[in-house]
Amino acid sequence: MSQLLNSLLTEQRRGNLTLAVLSQLRTPQYGYSLVKRLEDSGITIEQSTLYPLLRRLEKKDLVTSSWDTSESRPRKYYVLSDYGEGVFQTLKEEWKQATNELFRLLEEENNEMD
Amino acid sequence: MKWIDVYLQEVERRLPEKNREDILLEIRSTIEDMLPENSTEEEVKGVLQELGDPVKLAQGYSEKPMHLIGPRYYDTYISLIKMILPIAITISLITLVAENIIGSVDEGSLIMMILAIVGEGVWRVISVGVQVFFWITIIFALIERVDLGIDDEDLRSQRKKWRAEDLKKVAHVPKKRAISQWEVYGAFLWTAIWGTVYFHADQLLGIYENQGAGLTFVTPALNQDTLLSYWPGVVLVIGLEIALSLYKLLKKEWTKGLVWFNTVQEFLSIGIFVWIITNERLFQPAFINYIADLFGVNAAQVESGLTWRIAAIFIIFAVWNIIDGWVKYKKGTKKTKVSHELVK
Numbered sequence: 001m002s003q004l005l006n007s008l009l010t011e012q013r014r015g016n017l018t019l020a021v022l023s024q025l026r027t028p029q030y031g032y033s034l035v036k037r038l039e040d041s042g043i044t045i046e047q048s049t050l051y052p053l054l055r056r057l058e059k060k061d062l063v064t065s066s067w068d069t070s071e072s073r074p075r076k077y078y079v080l081s082d083y084g085e086g087v088f089q090t091l092k093e094e095w096k097q098a099t100n101e102l103f104r105l106l107e108e109e110n111n112e113m114d
Numbered sequence: 115m116k117w118i119d120v121y122l123q124e125v126e127r128r129l130p131e132k133n134r135e136d137i138l139l140e141i142r143s144t145i146e147d148m149l150p151e152n153s154t155e156e157e158v159k160g161v162l163q164e165l166g167d168p169v170k171l172a173q174g175y176s177e178k179p180m181h182l183i184g185p186r187y188y189d190t191y192i193s194l195i196k197m198i199l200p201i202a203i204t205i206s207l208i209t210l211v212a213e214n215i216i217g218s219v220d221e222g223s224l225i226m227m228i229l230a231i232v233g234e235g236v237w238r239v240i241s242v243g244v245q246v247f248f249w250i251t252i253i254f255a256l257i258e259r260v261d262l263g264i265d266d267e268d269l270r271s272q273r274k275k276w277r278a279e280d281l282k283k284v285a286h287v288p289k290k291r292a293i294s295q296w297e298v299y300g301a302f303l304w305t306a307i308w309g310t311v312y313f314h315a316d317q318l319l320g321i322y323e324n325q326g327a328g329l330t331f332v333t334p335a336l337n338q339d340t341l342l343s344y345w346p347g348v349v350l351v352i353g354l355e356i357a358l359s360l361y362k363l364l365k366k367e368w369t370k371g372l373v374w375f376n377t378v379q380e381f382l383s384i385g386i387f388v389w390i391i392t393n394e395r396l397f398q399p400a401f402i403n404y405i406a407d408l409f410g411v412n413a414a415q416v417e418s419g420l421t422w423r424i425a426a427i428f429i430i431f432a433v434w435n436i437i438d439g440w441v442k443y444k445k446g447t448k449k450t451k452v453s454h455e456l457v458k
Contacts, residue, residue: 032147048166052174076140
């Protein structure tokens with residue numbers, strides 16, 4: 001039971017994760033600062049998922065990256081590209097609409113149970 | 115620092131060559147970000163624990179598929195194995211029988227010989243099975259990896275969007291006209307069987323006699339050298355038969371093109387068959403004499419009698435096949451017309 005629940009939850013979170021990451025990349029972020037920001041908003045993410053995800057987003061031109069070597073240690077910064085901004089806005093609208101509908105659906109079911 | 119280096123080493127050996135340096139540098143800088151200044155060993159271990167299994171981390175960066183054959187090719191892969199495996203096994207078993215049947219056998223060793231052949235047969239079936247499985251798997255694993263440049267999304271967008279209207283273009287196949295998969299399957303198997311027998315005719319076709327001590331292969335019926343001199347024609351017929359079967363597999367019903375292909379192919383094989391069988395040197399003299407003795411007639415009569423009888427049987431079967439194709443095609447079209455009129 002719990003194993004099934006875990007795999008269902010992972011599946012459910014996977015899509016939301018991309019949206020969450022994109023939303024935080026309107027200002028340049030490096031890996032760990034992104035983790036901190038997400039955690040502060042209550043979103044836990046496995047780091048072994050996050051870093052490869054950033055690479056894939058970069059490969060699909062949704063974000064761009066650059067190394068900052070001015071600090072004591074080099075850091076890789078990621079930021080949303082123009083293309084990524086457009087994709088993010090569309091995803092956001094879709095997500096809002098979908099969750100609204102889902103919410104209504106689940107409410108109805110609640111009422112029926114009462 | 116030692117902990118971090120070992121951790122990074124564990125990640126590194128599993129990373130793709132490309133971008134390896136860049137990825138490692140990023141992970142190292144992340145680890146340092148997570149650590150307070152002058153960290154203790156315990157704190158380092160804690161951070162690495164948080165970062166998680168290095169194997170899992172490295173896997174995330176992998177660009178190759180983590181499976182041998184994915185869902186895109188799995189169906190084709192399985193059906194190809196199902197089709198090729200029985201054919202390969204049949205060919206190898208016929209060859210086995212051909213190799214072992216020559217020579218006389220005395221009573222005592224007959225059982226031993228049968229056991230030996232069965233043992234050898236089991237061994238061959240296993241090794242042929244493994245070979246077929248191995249090579250088809252290798253080929254599909256390669257296809258899976260070569261195609262990697264194309265994303266699934268690209269593939270989907272290249273395909274035109276499906277609309278219900280498209281069903282109009284796909285003709286409903288009437289039962290009478292349909293070619294079942296089993297029919298095609300049988301055709302493949304038949305080609306494999308007669309092809310193998312052709313190349314081993316001197317070992318398989320001939321006179322067997324029970325001389326009180328088990329079966330003895332008295333004489334082969336045909337002159338193998340003469341038979342084999344026709345190989346280009348035979349290979350042509352084999353090629354056409356395979357092409358026809360593939361065409362059937364593709365069309366799944368008797369169409370005009372298919373019926374014509376079938377007709378041409380049958381006529382061609384009649385031509386080549388008659389050409390081969392009318393060769394005077396085809397039959398072994400020993401075989402002819404044996405038959406002549408058996409029926410008490412002279413050798414010339416046997417030879418001409420055999421030739422035209424076998425030719426006649428072959429031609430009857432071929433013509434039957436041609437007619438069968440046309441009849442199925444015609445019946446199918448008539449039925450469709452009727453049902454179209456009914457709809458009106």
